[in-house]
Amino acid sequence: MKNVLLTGCSRGVGLVITKVLVSKGYTVYGISRNLSNEYKNLMNSFPKKIKFKSFDLSNVNDINKEVFKNYIPNSTKLHAYINNAAIAYDDIITNLNVDRLENMFKVNVFSPLNIVKYAIRNMIFNRNSGHIIHLSSISVHTGYKGLAMYAASKGALEAFSKNTAREWGERGIKSNCIVAGFMETDMSSTLGDDMKNRIFKRTSLKKPTDLNSVANTIEFIISGNAKSITGQNIHVDSGTI
Numbered sequence: 001m002k003n004v005l006l007t008g009c010s011r012g013v014g015l016v017i018t019k020v021l022v023s024k025g026y027t028v029y030g031i032s033r034n035l036s037n038e039y040k041n042l043m044n045s046f047p048k049k050i051k052f053k054s055f056d057l058s059n060v061n062d063i064n065k066e067v068f069k070n071y072i073p074n075s076t077k078l079h080a081y082i083n084n085a086a087i088a089y090d091d092i093i094t095n096l097n098v099d100r101l102e103n104m105f106k107v108n109v110f111s112p113l114n115i116v117k118y119a120i121r122n123m124i125f126n127r128n129s130g131h132i133i134h135l136s137s138i139s140v141h142t143g144y145k146g147l148a149m150y151a152a153s154k155g156a157l158e159a160f161s162k163n164t165a166r167e168w169g170e171r172g173i174k175s176n177c178i179v180a181g182f183m184e185t186d187m188s189s190t191l192g193d194d195m196k197n198r199i200f201k202r203t204s205l206k207k208p209t210d211l212n213s214v215a216n217t218i219e220f221i222i223s224g225n226a227k228s229i230t231g232q233n234i235h236v237d238s239g240t241i
């Protein structure tokens, strides 16, 4: 049985990742604050394959107890950790509010880094060459007005992932980032049409990024078909340039 810890499972990309993984036979241990109706329906359809824990990732110090001891102890052999949950604090830099910045970094960076710590311990305990995947953003590489603080949190993940790959590669543990382009989810729903059009103009395909494309790329990376891929940033972004 291949167990995957997935954060941000309740909606958006996380929901699509859950559907793809379960269709390929993985067991998904989902985490988000709220249990959405869509995720609940999936749980009803696949009662043994989809689990759920309500947890607020801003509680960085509770991760060992709540996520690992109470949900995924070492007796549950972890195949992959997919760091998908995130929040976007978007504003121009001159409006920066430290409390909001700190909260975003807790959810987007500090918690995922702390989860990687325990995920690697689980993989080593089980002598398992597992996978770590972080959802990054094209904003790290192109820059958008108003996204500097959000992009900084994703840039931190890219650096951490590259170094994780280097540090744990000898144990067979792989770490990669999926650099996603603009996708139509709740996260982007506050953007006006003008901003959306400006973003689409910078893509080669002139289209938003397809959520299934992101989910299927993740499944490929954690399948046995991508054994030599680690330390990479894999762009799934409609060809943003």
Ligand SMILES: NC(=O)c1ccc[n+]([C@@H]2O[C@H](COP(=O)([O-])OP(=O)(O)OC[C@H]3O[C@@H](n4cnc5c(N)ncnc54)[C@H](OP(=O)(O)O)[C@@H]3O)[C@@H](O)[C@H]2O)c1
Binding pocket: 007, 008, 009, 010, 011, 012, 013, 014, 031, 032, 033, 034, 035, 055, 056, 057, 058, 083, 084, 085, 086, 087, 107, 135, 136, 137, 138, 179, 180, 181, 182, 183, 184, 185, 186, 187, 188
């Ligand atoms: N949408 C885009 O255009 C875009 C582009 C590039 C990259 N990305 C990245 O893709 C990933 C998925 O984004 P999305 O668009 O699917 O976002 P979304 O629709 O806003 O969903 C975010 C998910 O994270 C969970 N979450 C948020 N705060 C949390 C917290 N404090 N504790 C636990 N769970 C929390 C949410 O569930 P609850 O609210 O129930 O907790 C939800 O399941 C993110 O890493 C995002 O940065 C998105």
